[in-house]
Amino acid sequence: MRLYRKEGNTVQILALPSGNVEKGDYLLIDDPATHRSLIAQVIDIQFANVPGILEELLRNSTTNGLVYEERFDPLDIASHVTYIQDSRLLVCKIRGTVEDGKLSVSASWLPSRSQSNVKRLPTASLLTLAKISEDLPVQLGETKELSQFTIDARALDGKLNIVTGKKGTGKSHLSKLLVLGLIDHGAMVVVLDLNGEYAHLGFSSNGEKNQHHNKIHVLTPGSNFKITLDQMKLRVMLNVLIHALHLPGTSAREFRRIWRFLQERNTLTLHELGETIKNWKCNQHVKDALFSRYYSLLNSGFFTDNPAEATNLEENFQRNREGGALILNLRDTSTVDRQIVVEYILGKLVDLLTQWKIRAVFLFAEEAHLYLRETYWDDIVTRMRHLGVFTTFVTNQPNTIRENIYRQADNIFLFNFTNEHDLETVSRAxxxxxxxxxxxxxxxxxHHCLVLGNVVKDFPIAVKVRALDIQTTGQTRFFFIDKD
Amino acid sequence: MIEQLHYATTPKYNFPKPLEDLQLPQRFMELSLKSMKKIDGEYFQPHETTFYEFAKENFQDATSTFLHQPSPTLRPIPLKPISDDTTIIAIDVSSINVGETQTGVLCAVRGVIVWRGKNRYRCFHLGPFPFHVTEENKKEIYNMLRQCYFKVSEEASNPSLINMQIRICNLLERWLQMGVSCSSHRSIILWDGSLTAGTVDSPVNFVSQLLEMARNRLNTVLAFSKMTRLRISGHRLTDLIWKYPPPCLLQISNVPTHASSPMRFLGNIYVAKLTGGSCSFRLDIDKGVQHEKGIEAVQRLLGNDLLSQSYPETLRLAHIFSTFTANEVIGIQRFITQKCGLKIVTRPNVRRLLFGSFGKGAEG
Structure with missing residues (x-):
């Protein structure tokens, strides 16, 4: 391989077909005279513009099927010609410089074109050079050279992460790996599980309990996850009414009075709330509005008047103090009920974090645009992050995540996209x-993802995500079943 | 050397049998390898990829230019295509300068034969064969090939190093012509160039033998010159036919040669305009073939081959396939550096050094 051109932070390397270099591979352009090396990553492979190639292709296309050819080439020179024909141009992006064994992101120098040696830099060597530590290892999979690829859980701590890629590429699988990796290191994780995919994280593929079983707690709203009105703060309830149930401002003010009235009498139950609205002296339209929201709350099944039936989220978090995941199974929950549950959970999390009842929590949000209200996006990446909610967004529709989220994302786990529009969105990171x-x-x-950001010290690395021995759920149901 | 390297020949070989028996590839290969055996570790200055090709017919024709000759007779001959499945065979070769070493030059030659029969084309590629020609070995290479294939006992004059590439190329061409002449039957054989003999590469006896060999097997040799320097009363030969409707020939009779000149025209000279378009060519038809038979051969060519711009497709393909592309030159350079351990050096361009951006043109 020879250094051919450099323009901006792009270098072009001339390579022969036997080089076996692929997109995503790293190259070391070593300049022996200056004792420095450039680290460049291959982002595209093109055919080299070899002189005379057009004539040869035209000549060969003339003969295809029309002329029967025989060759007597005892010196086998044709193989050399073919070899040159297949020579390629590697388009690379400069990622850094190695000088005296130390890595820096500087690339303000130009290596010698005639003297530089270009060789492949194995990912394992790059990780060593970049000093990507593995204090709290989370094994993601393997690199192209079949070496294990492990990230440090610390690189996810306090960070905003995005897992994105088109359908069926393995986003949820990677999220599960991250969830299990985090709880292995004692982290507290909350998963907003839209499709019930995480519910069986505590079971092996053969149905037996695995080592994570005791750390996985699945809460299904309306089933094993119910709360009393008393557990909910007025602020959170108003958020639910206004943002999820679209209660107008005037009615919300009336509701606040009703809530305080019941609170003062220590009768904050669902039944009493209904009775009070019924007997409350106010505008009939307001009363009707309140009644309709009341029935929405009632029908959600998420609220109960029986304290024994109610879930104490704080206790759940306390149980997970040594690491565990709270899976919020939203699979069979309607859109409105989903929003009610998420409003409650996020409100509760902020309360617990503000009171330092929990230290921090890793929140995994699948297709968050389906349940997260507009105003929460900014809140999550700014205020809530400072309180200790470290979010990982998982989506196959990258345009549902705002541009400012991409700009502030610390880590991106990028799976395959073919759509130009999707790629354009993600490229704003x-x-x-x-x-x-x-x-x-x-x-x-x-099942291959490009890891970007802090976890890889800004050296994009393509990884084959490892398999997990867990029971799979949430798979697409098919009509045509394989007869075999 | 052959035993050591042991190159196996192509097992499936659709080439006419007598051509194999001549064993030229084997001898060519031997000489090619032998010539390169001594260059191990030398420095090699590759030839720039903008390559050029030596036009063999120009070389021959250049020597036979004649001006202000007494006017020969011009006789237009209209043609009618005859379609009868006659096989058309075309031969072409080319050579290329691959680079220079400390002691000599590196060149490569290649030959191609194209057949058209039963409405399809077949093509046989021979080579390329690289040669390292030095002052030491040039005589040996040349005379060995010459004696081997022309069966001439006397040694030719010592060719200059610069001409060796063309010499070797011409030898290969003559050998291919011989192979085709003695292996085909009732065919039309197309040569690239003219039927002028009497040069070092084309001894009169040898070319006469070639033509006779072809005639004995009822073949007719037609030679097409893409460019000719023959002029009649100052007019370019190929310009004389423009007023006649194609397809037609214009016979140039009574073309004189200097008595002192060793050059001999072994063919009747015509100007051929076989299709519409702006091109016409000098066409030499073997003198040993009866005039009528010669014209009939051209009519068979018209009826059995495709023609574009008055040029036969078979010969066009032979030319295209034998031409070296720049990429092939790089491939040959790679082969030589790998097999012979040559070290590539780039000599400074003197023109560039002296004149900077004004130093244009070839190095030197």
């Missing part, structure tokens, strides 16, 4: 240049 995202992500095979 500041952790990597748009060309890298568009070029590499387009060609990622299923």
């Amino acid at each position: 500041t952790k990597v240049d748009a060309e890298t995202v568009k070029s590499i992500a387009r060609d990622l095979p299923p």
Whole structure:
């Protein structure tokens, strides 16, 4: 391989077909004269513009099927010609410089074109150079060279993460790996599980309980997850009424009075709430509005007047003090009920964190746009992050996540996308240049992801995500069943 | 050397049998390898990829330019295509300068034969064969090939190093012509160039033998010159036919040669305009073939091959396939550096050094 051109932070390397270099691979451009090396990542592979190639292709296309050819080439020179024909141009992005064994992101120098040696840099060596520590290892999978790829759980701590890719590429699988990796290190995790995919994280594929079983707690709203009105703060309830149930301001003010009235009498139950609304002296329209919301709350099944039936979220978190995951199974929950539950959970989390009853929590939100109200997005990446809610958004529709979220994302786990619009959206992330995202992500095979951000010290690395021995749920149901 | 390297020949070989028996590839290969055996570790200056090709017919024709000759007779001959499945065979070769070493030059030659029969084309590629020609071995290479294939006992004059590439190329061409002449039957054989003999590469006896060999097997040799320097009363030969409707020939009779010149025209010279378009060519038809038979051969060519711009497709393909592309030159350079351990050096371009951006043109 030879250094051919450099323009901006892009270098072009001339390589022969035997080089076996693929997109995402790292190269070390070593300049022996200056004792420095450039680290560059291959983002595209093109055919080299070899002189005379057009004539040869035209000549060969003339003969295809029309002319029967025989060759007497005893010196086998044709193989050399073919070899040159297949020579390629590796388009690479400069990622850093190695000088005296130390890595820096600087790339303000130019290596010698004639003297530099270009060789492949194995991912394992890159990780060592970049000093990507493994104090709290979370094994994600393996690199192209079949070496294990492990990230440090600390790199997820206090960070905003995005897991994105098109359907069926393995996003949820990676999320599960991250969830289990975090709880292994004693982290507290809350999963907003839209499709009930995480409910069986505590079971092996053969149905037996696994080592995580005691740390996985699945809460299904209306079933084993109910609360009393007393557990809910007025602020949270008003959020539910206004944002989830769209209660107008005037009615909300009336509701606040009713709530306080019941609170003062220590009769804050669902039954009493209904009775009070019925007997409350107010505008009939307001009363009707309150009644309709009351029935929505009632029908959600999420509220109960029986304290024994109610779930104490605080206790659940206390049980998970040594690490555990609270899976909020939203699978069979309607859109409105989902919003009610999520409003409650987030409100409760903020309360517990504000009171330092819990230290921090890792929140995994699948397709968050389906249940997270608009105003929460900014809240999550700013205020709530400072309180200790470290969110990981998981989505196959990258345009549902706002641009400012991408800009502030610390880590991105990017799976395959082929749609230009999706790639354009993801490429707005500041952790990597748009060309890298568009070029590499387009060609990622299923179950391979491009890891970007703090976890890899801004050296994008393509990883084959490892398999998990857990019971799979949430898989698509098919009509046509394999007869075999 | 052959035993050591042991190159196996192509097992499935659709080439006419007598051509194999001549064993030229084997000898060519031997000489090719032998010539390169001594260059191990030398420095190699690759030739720039903008390559050029030596036009063999120009070389021959250049020597036979004649001006202000007494006017020969011009006789237009209209043609009618005859379709009868006659096989058309075309031969072409080319050579390329691959680079220079400390002691000599590296060149490569290649030959191609194209057949058209039963409405399909077949093509046989021979080579390329690289040669390292030095002052030491040039005579040996040339005379060995010459004696081997022309069966001439006397040694030719010592060719200059710069001409060796063309010499070797011409030898290969003559050998291919011989192979085709003695292996085909009732075919039309197309040569690239003219039927002018009497040069070092084309001894009169040898070319006469070639033509006779072809005639004995009822073949007719037609030679097409893409460019000719023949002029009649100052007019370019190929310009004389423009007023006649195609397809037609214009016979140039009584073309004189200097008595002192060793050059001999072994063919009747015509100007051929076989299709519409702006091109016409000098066409030499074997003098040993009766005039009528010669014209009939051109009519058979018209009826059995495709023609574009008055040029036969078979010969066009032979030319295209034998031409070296820049990429092939790089491939040959790679082969030589790998097999012979040559070290590539880039000599400074003197023009560039002296004149900077004004130093254009070839190095030197």
